[in-house]
Amino acid sequence: MVGGGQLARMTHEAGIPLGIRFKLLSDTRQDSAAQVVSDVVVGDYRDLETLRAFAQGCDVVTFDHEHVPAEHLRALEAEGVVIRPGVEALLHAQDKGVMRERLRAAGVPCPRHRIVADPADVERFAAEGDGFPVVLKTVRGGYDGKGVWVVGDAEEAAEPFRAGVPVLAEEKVDFARELAANVVRSPHGQAVAYPVVESIQVNGVCDTVIAPAPGLSEELSGQAQEMAIKIAAELGVVGHLAVELFETRDGRLLVNELAMRPHNSGHWTQDGAVTSQFANHVRAVLDLPLGDPRPRATWTVMTNVLGGDFPDMYSAYLHCMARDPALKIHMYGKDVKPGRKVGHVNTYGDDLADVRERGRHAADYLRGTITE
Structure with missing residues (x-):
């Protein structure tokens, strides 16, 4: 996997039960995934020779970000390196102009x-x-x-x-809320769709994800899933695809952004779905049969933990775990900086208000904005 962030860290974790040997190209040894992966190459993903050397011996190369230069990926593909998603698909996550024109040509509704x-x-x-x-x-x-x-x-x-x-x-779309449709597609065309979620943003950063999106009609939910699967097939995506959507006030869906990798809107699947987005991404890029995406609970809520002025989050575990034994905490091993995503918590249950409150309390306590 190219990129040493938290997405690579959690993808590596998902591959462990399958016995997958995981190799990482990371900017530094301190990056989130580099702290836990045994086979780490430190280097610049923007350098072709670094990428070429890293890819040797890999059955498949995938990514935890979309920033590797397309010309480098084309060179690797020409040399026989298996890249998933391929460069022609990934280009639509790298370049918003290219993405918009391709979706427009395919008849996908956009702003x-x-x-x-x-x-x-x-x-x-x-x-x-x-x-x-x-x-x-x-x-x-x-x-x-x-x-x-x-x-x-x-x-x-x-x-x-x-x-x-x-x-x-x-x-500027006058939207009622933001949604996300997460799907996974394999090289031979098998695809699975997770429940459509509501994504709540604060200052441009994802704060909370609710699975499934409350009050979303069966018709709109099906439309969103079908749209995401159509986009994945149209662009030739292999692996996880997140389609960020606007639900307009008059009941339409418009595509906002695409991400061709595990995505923040899918973190809830670690504890809330039969097969997580990370496990299905691993299965897809290795062309293994995909796992069941169905939810395990009526409601699952993912709440991001952002850094604040309280750097010692570890000591906060005692309170959070004692207060809520069902709480699932996922930390990324990052230095705490104000506003930086340093982890997330997953909560689940049958009462949405209770599930949301538990997630909010844990995230705020870990951040240090509340003390009881």
């Missing part, structure tokens, strides 16, 4: 959009629709709210262009 050249062009884009505000995104590299701006006029639109990279303009 109104186009590449814009400068602030004046943003103003023209706004005038072509309902005016400002408009959402601007760098076509590459953005995540967790980074590389995304909501601008109210042409003057505010100047900031995204200072980086000198292409900018995508999108209408």
